[in-house]
Amino acid sequence: MLSCEDLACRAGGREIISGFRLEVAPGERVALMGPSGSGKTTLLTTLAGLLPPSRGRVLVRGLSLAERPDLRAELALVFQSYGLLSSLTAAENVEVALRAAGHHPSEAMDRAAVVLERLKVSAFADHLVEELSGGQQQRVAVARALALRTPVLLADEPTAEQDAGHRGVVLKELMEAGGALVVATHDPEVAELCDRVVELRP
Amino acid sequence: MILRGLWERRTLSLIVLIIAIIPVASAAVGPIYAAASRTTVVREVLRAAPAEARGWRYTTSGDVGAGVAAFTRGVDFLHPPVYGIETQGLLAAEDMNIPLIWQEGQCAHLRMIEGRCPQAPLEVIVSEAFGDKMGKKVTFANIVTELGGAAAELTVVGVYRPISHGDPFWFGRGMFTTVEGAKGDQRRAEPFFVTRETSSAITLVGSKRNWTNYAILGIDLAKVEGEDLETIAAMQAGAVALGRQTQAAVFSRLDDVIKTMRAQAGTLSVPTYVVIGQLVALAWLLLFQTVGDLVRARSQEIALARLRGHSLARVWRFALTEPLLLLALAFPLGLLAGRAAADLMIGALLPGVPLTVPATAPLAGAAALAGGLVAAVASAWRTARRPVTEEWRRTPRRTRPGWVIDAVVLALVGLGLVELLTAGVISDASGQRAGALAVPALLALALALLARRLLPALVRAFFGLTRRRGGLGAFLALRQVARGTVTAGSIVILATAFGLATFAVCAWTATIGNYAETARFHLGAPSVIEVTPVRPHELAEAVRKADPSALVAAPVVRVPGSVQMVATDPIRFTSVAYWDADLAAGRQIADATGLIRAPAMPRAWLTGDRVRFTVNHPSLRQDLAVRLMMTVSVPSRIGPIVVPVAYLTGTRSVREWNLPPACRTERCELRALRGELDYLSIAEPAPDPTSEVFGVTIAKLEIRQDGVWREVDAGLTRSSRWTGEGEASQDGLRLDVSDLTESSIRMATFPEELPAIVTGVPGRSPVPGLDGLNAAGVKAAAPTWAAPGLTGTGAIVDLEYADRIAYGLHSRARFEVWVTEGQAARITEALTAQGLGVLSVTHLADLQARFAGEGPGLALLLLLVSALAAAVLALGRTVLALYSSARRRRYELAALAASGAGLRSLRAALLVEQLITVGAGMLTGLGAGMLAARVALERIPQFAEPPTTPPLPFEIAPGPVALLVGGGVLVSVVAAVVVSEVLLRGIQVDRLREAQA
Amino acid sequence: MSIARCEGVVQIYRAQDVEVVALRDVDLVVDEGETVALLGPSGAGKTTLLWLLAGLLRPSAGRVWINGSDLGSLDQRKLDRVRAANLGVVLQNPGRNLIPYLTAAQNVAFAQRGLRRDRRRVGDLLDRVGLGDIRDSPAGRMSGGEQQRLAVAVALANRPRLLLADEPTSQLDGESGRAVVELIRQAAEQEGTTAVVVTHDKAVSDGLSRTVTIRDGRVGSEGRRGENLVVVGREGAVQVPPEYHHLLPPGSRARIEPLADGVVLRRVEG
Known part of the structure; x- marks a missing residue:
């Protein structure tokens, strides 16, 4: 589904990832582990097609992402810093992403409500994002990615702010999303739930 | 470390610096401009004054040099003294007292018709009235060669004609006859000019033994300045005292001039300072917002300082140093900028006036800066007092704009408006009206405060619509406008500045229109040629010869009085004078003048x-x-x-x-x-x-x-x-x-009451008549609200009637020839060819310029220029704030782009957000400005002496207002497009590299 | 002598329309020279407790003493002075502890209050965190790990009596993390610096002398020398650690059987 070979990424002036290879089959769940500073965020962002690699190619279904930017629509990314629009409510954030992806506004509203409910933030659906706690915001970010229902889901530390109860909810939704999943994490609990673990060394 | 911090936030620091320079500059401009305006006022009043009111004539029988030196000590605005000597010679043959004069440089101001200027003692030149004496010798009954000797014989070596009657060289003593070559007229005693040495070559006998020494001290219009006004007044007072205390006598008609200058300067100061005050207040608003931004940008560092337990003093110092440093830098830069701006303004608006920087300018600049100080301290206070933990919340809580402040400001504004528009805080006549100039700013501020509450609510009404359909752009933009932090401040500043600008444009166009209308009626005709006094029938004859067609020129005699009188030839008047039938109950000028015509009647x-x-x-x-x-x-x-x-x-x-x-x-x-x-x-x-x-x-x-x-x-x-x-x-x-x-x-050559075109209600008051004897009553044959040539209650009568009633000609009568557009030069030439002395030619534009150059006009001009500048600034600041706010949201917008939002949607979002914010601000300002115009326009000071007639139209020309709005819209759209493009370039996906701090 | 003491601390804050109780009835005593790890799930109140100890928050109820001074009785100035004299704080996000445009050395110097800028100590500290060779590069350009180490050095700059650190090793790999823990331990041994460290890194908690687990706003359990003991709170509240939840699930009922030195809890079915 998603693969790359001999991928290299530059960040902050130096090559932070080099010679990386990965193959993710459809529906496979891969945990990307490594300490912070090892380039997980940069790697995920590159895999999502949002950053150009300095060497190598990212392939989606065998097609080069660089040559077919439309394939980006097959990937959804949960940012480490959430990337939510501060002037919108939780529901609006999800709706905006859906509409940006081409869905009809009423369908977007319905889907957003459903996914927010699943992530246990529907009580805050009409609150501005900046009024939510860190954990709640993170769940909204996850909801946003999930709502897009893309074949590939990339998640950067999606449970960092969650307490025990909510962590389970988030992980459950991510793991049961159905598509391929690449999740960058510190948390061994997450790694255990995945099919495969890839270690990144700085 | 401070410098590093400033460099780190160099964009914001630069903006603060620029925005701090502006209030200092504007405040400094005020006093400089006021000083220059005062100079203009002084110079214009002097320029319009008759020659004998433009200086002093110091006469003494003693040492004139020392006397003049004492009188003019320390004064630098005078021409070098022109010395002369004078005495009277009794021409026995004609039984006339002739002035004998020598004045330094006299020959340059006389044209020799025959012969030459006197060079040797005992040589004289005579006027044309005595032209027959050319080449002969003249003797005077009281002039002898030496005591006990024979009568001195002076040789006439030339015949002169004065080059210009109004020449200030002669100090307007009316020495020369008005109609040259007048035949049959009794010879006027026009002076004989001698050489200086003649005085020692002859001896005077009789009652007057001495020559009078005099010096003409003219005020140099190129050197006199506004601040010299008091010196002039002091000198005038001194002159009067001199006359009483010493044997010197100083003549001048400066009293009236000084009074006029003082009145005009008075009408200048208050409006100017009201205008400057508003500008500074606006700049304070700007500064408040921007310095606040700067301090808030350091909030993280300030929080760290507090965390580390630095003392409160140190924390304050930490918070304040950057803005204070910038403000301190802004002070000298602002003064320089203000000086440069004032220089530009004065160069454009008051040409020829020198730039002086009075001491009040830096003071005003410092006062303006105080606003920035307040802003810095207030922001620092808030930041230093905020719980430190707020700083480290992931997204800080937004504070709602307080209701209290709004309510207080609105209450104050309401009070202020009521005061200004009804009673008037400043009770002095011109001051009360000057307060009306503050109305637009107050009104704009009030409406702005309302708008910044209303806009989010209004925008929210469309939330549902954009949620259910339409593009992403509108969806995002509306929410950003409703919930964003930039909106409120931008609306306030834009609305206030634009309100001021709109009002200024309205006021300016209306005032220009008023000036034009007033000038039209006060002058009476497109061009007015003033001539030296002649008999009315001679004037009419000269005009007839100069303009046989009777369509171009009309003879007019104006006599001032409590009821003014304009006497003219009604037929010619019809073609030449300004008239507004609407003001005369629909009557056309031809009908009106027809009613006042004197029937032909033989006189004895x-x-x-x-x-x-x-x-x-x-x-x-x-x-x-x-x-x-x-x-x-x-x-x-x-x-x-x-x-x-x-x-x-x-x-x-x-x-x-x-x-x-x-x-x-x-x-x-x-x-x-x-x-x-x-x-x-x-x-x-x-x-x-x-x-x-x-x-x-x-x-x-x-x-x-x-x-x-x-x-x-x-x-x-x-x-x-x-x-x-x-x-x-x-x-x-x-x-x-x-x-x-x-x-x-x-x-019965005239009726008891002359039929007249009348303005005002003369009632029983008679018109002064050509002789000033107030003998003629008038009957209002054609009443009108405004009539050409009348500046107050007055009557226009047939010159023929006026001549028939009059006994002689009063010295205050002004003799004019009114001509139609473009004919002034031709007619002037024709008149001078016939021997009429032309004193001046005034065109409509001259009078309009004079109005515009009076105190209130200058203040309004300042308002216009500065309000437009303020509007540009406010627009710039708003665009900048919108840009910065969007820039801070780069990361999240990039994330949105990553989700698939096209560039088009993002561009639309940015554009719409900017256009709504700027549009709302401008619209509010426009509304406020027009409302203010409606309410206060008729009260603002426009004339140093408000005219009683004509009724002022107060027409606001739509053109300039449309231009302002159109220009604003154009600039906003262009700026919005440019900013959106720049932002979009920044929202490239590789922004995602940066993790949000 | 206790450096830090909490008694009956309750902390409530408002979020939107809801009141959240972050800490309820927390009692804690930290003695001089101790190194305490505050463990517990996210949102349990660890950071709140740390801020209370740092005097950055005032408790809704209860009292906090730092070095014998009751923080609640101090005005702002005295509070600042107490903080200045006694505390060193490391905030959770390393970047927040630093002024990005200053160099590492300048950052440490900035934290040194007063006129005495101890250059030697600056260099010494930087060396100990392994940043000696980049002491003159701007803090904003450093990697996350370098920043975090610098933040610890900054907190120690003034020889505080109490070091409060919030997740000081979250961004670090194993080796750097161990270096930081070692630094904290050395500071405790050589300079008597007491440390309270919020963390969920096992490596950190193993390296410190005592662990306190905060769960659901209460001190649930404490551990010393590897052994984790449940703390009986006021009113006798006891928190069953998660590893035993399958034996005694939350929400179930249990019968208490007394023993000579405690009680036994037996699950009741149905």
Whole structure:
């Protein structure tokens, strides 16, 4: 589904990832582990097609992402810093992403409500994002990615702010999303739930 | 470390610096501009003043050099003194006192018709009135070669003509005759010019033994400045004292000028400072917002300092140093910028005026900066007091704008508006109106505060719509506007600045229109040529020769008074003068002038040396006699001259009497006849008054000229030509003389009340008449709200009537020729060719410029220029704030782009957000400005002396307002597009590299 | 002598329309020279407790003493002075502890209050965290790990009596993390610096002398020398650690059987 070979990424002036290879089959769940500073965020962002690699190619279904930017629509990314629009409510954030992806506004509203409910933030659906706690915001970010229902889901530390109860909810939704999943994490609990673990060394 | 911090936030620091420079600069501009305006006022008033009001003439019989030096000590705005000497010489032959003058550099101001300028002692030059003496020798009864010697003989070596009558060189003493080459006129005593050495070559005898030394001290208009006003006043006061204390006498008509200058300067200061105050307040607003941004940008570092436990003093110092440093830097830079800006403004608006920087300018700049100080301290306070933990919340809580502040400000604004528009805080007449200039800012601020509450609510109303359909752009933009932090501040500043600008444009166009209308009616015609005084019929004749078509020029005589009088030829007037039928109840000028025309009527001219009356009367008692008197008007004399022509006793009398000498060469006019009963016996107790009426019939009237008797056609048999206590019949003019009534009868060349075009309500007041004797009443044949040539209550009458009523010409009468557009040069030439002396030519534009150059006009100009600048600034700041806010959201917008939002949606979002914010601000400002115009326009000061007529139209020209709006819209759209593009470039996906701090 | 003491601390804050109780009835005593790890799930109140100890928050109820001074009785100035004299704080996000445009050395110097800028100590500290060779590069350009180490150095700059650190090793790999823990331990041994460290890194908690677990706003359990003991709170509240939840699930009922030195809890079915 998603693969790359001999991928290299530059960040902050130096090559932070080099010679990386990965193959993710459809529906496979891969945990990307490594300490912070090892380039997980940069790697995920590159895999999502949002950053150009300095060497190598990212392939989606065998097609080069660089040559077919439309394939980006097959990937959804949960940012480490959430990337939510501060002037919108939780529901609006999800709706905006859906509409940006081409869905009809009423369908977007319905889907957003459903996914927010699943992530246990529907009580805050009409609150501005900046009024939510860190954990709640993170769940909204996850909801946003999930709502897009893309074949590939990339998640950067999606449970960092969650307490025990909510962590389970988030992980459950991510793991049961159905598509391929690449999740960058510190948390061994997450790694255990995945099919495969890839270690990144700085 | 401070510098590193400033560099780190260099964009914001630079913006703060620029925005701090602005209030300092604007505050500094005020006093500089005011000083320059005062200079303009002083110079313009002096320029418009007559020559004898533009300086002093210092005369003394002693040492004039020392006296002048003392008088002018420390003064630098005078021309170098022009010295002269003067005395009187008695020309025995003509029995005339002739001034003998030498003035330094006199020859340059005289044109020699014949001969040359005097060079040696005992040489003189004479005016054309004495042209016959060219080449001959003249002697004076009181001038001898030496004491006890023979009469000095002075040789006439030339005949001069003055180059210009209004030349300030002569200090306007009216030394020269007004009509050159006047024939038959008694020779005016025009001066003989001598050389300086002549005074030592001759000796004066008689009552006046000494030459008078004088010096003409003219004020140099290129050097005098506004601040010299008080010096001039002091010198004038000193001049008066000098006259009392020493043997020097100083002449000047500066008193009126000084009064005018003071009044105008007075009308300048208050409006100017109101304008500057508003600008500074606006700049404070800007500064408040921006310095706040700067301090908030350091909030993280300030929080760290508090965390580390630095003392409160240190934390404050930490928070304040950057903004204070920038403010301190802004002060000198702002002063320099203000000076440069003032330089530009003065160069453009008040050409020729030098730039001086009064001490108040830096003070004003410092006061303006105080606003920035307040802003810095307030922001630092808030930041230093905020719980530190707030800083580290992932997204800080937003504070809602307080209701309290809004309510307080609105209350103050409301109070202020009520005060300004009804009673008036500043009770002085011009001051009260100057307060009206503050109305737009107050109103705009109030509406702005309302708008910043309303806009989010209004935008929210469309949330549902954009949620259900439409593009992402509108969806995002609306929410950003409603919930964003930039909106409120931007609206306030844009609305206030635009309100001010809109009002300024409205006020300016309306005022220009008022100036034009006022100038039209005050001047009367497109161009007005003022000429030296001549007889009305000579003026009319000259105009007729210069313009045979009668379509281009009209003779006009203006006499000031409590009821002004304009006397003119109605037919010519129709083609030349300004008129507004709407102000005259729909009556056109031709109709109006038709109503005031004097019908042709023969007048009884008397030219000769003797008059003879043939009078028939019933036999008079022995003790009674009738004294018959004739009233004549004698040219060049003001007032009726009563000539007792006959003393009647017995039955038929033929009496003769001498006419006044002037009538020998000039045309005198028979105006009226009067009879008085006289009691001959004195010794007896006075007899009872008799009620008898004696009819005295004047059968014939004859005049002797050059020895020949000729009958005068005085209409003695035509009853229509006489009115009064008597009647004309075929036997002659009968005058009923009695003891009880005044028996007079006058030539009916004019009615009791002249038909006139009238402005105001003269009531019973008479017009001054050409002679200034207030003898003529007027009847409002054509009333109007505004008439050409009248600046107040007044009447326009036929010059013919005015001439018939008048006895002589008053010195305050102004003689003008009104010409149509573009004809001034031609007519002026034609008039001078005929010998008329032209004093000045005033065009409509000159008068308009004069109004615009008065105090209030200058203040309004300042308002216009500065308000437009403020609007540009506010727009710039808003665009900048929108840009910065969007820039801070780069990361999340990039994330949105990553989710698939196209560039088009993002661009739309950015564009719409900016356009709504800027549009709302501008619209509010526009509304506020127009409302303010509606409410306050008629109260703002426009004239130094508000005219009583014409009624001011206060028409706001839509063009400039549309231009302002259109320009604003254009700039906003362009800026929005540019900013969106720049932002979009920044929202490239590789922004995602940066993790949000 | 206790450096830090909490008694009956309750902390409530408002979020939107809801009141959240972050800490309820927390009692804690930290003695001089101790190194305490505050463990517990996210949102349990660890950071709140740390901020209370740092005097950055005032408790809704209860009292906090730092070095014998009751923080609640101090005005702002005195509070600042107490903080200045006694505390060193490391905030959770390393970047927040630093001024990005200053160099590492300048950052440490900035934290040194007063006129005495101890250059030697600056260099010494930087060496000990392994940043000696980049002491002159701007803090903003450093990697996350370098920043975190610098933050610890900054907190120690003034020889505080109490070091409060919030997740000081979250961004670090194993080796750097161990270096930081070692630094904290050395500071405790050599300079008597007491440390309270919020963490969920096992490596950190193993390296410190005592662990306190905060669960659901309460002190649930404490551990010393590897052994984790449940703390009986006020009113006798006891928190069953998660590893035993399958034996005694939350929400179930249990019968208490007394023993000589405690009680036994037996699950009741049905």
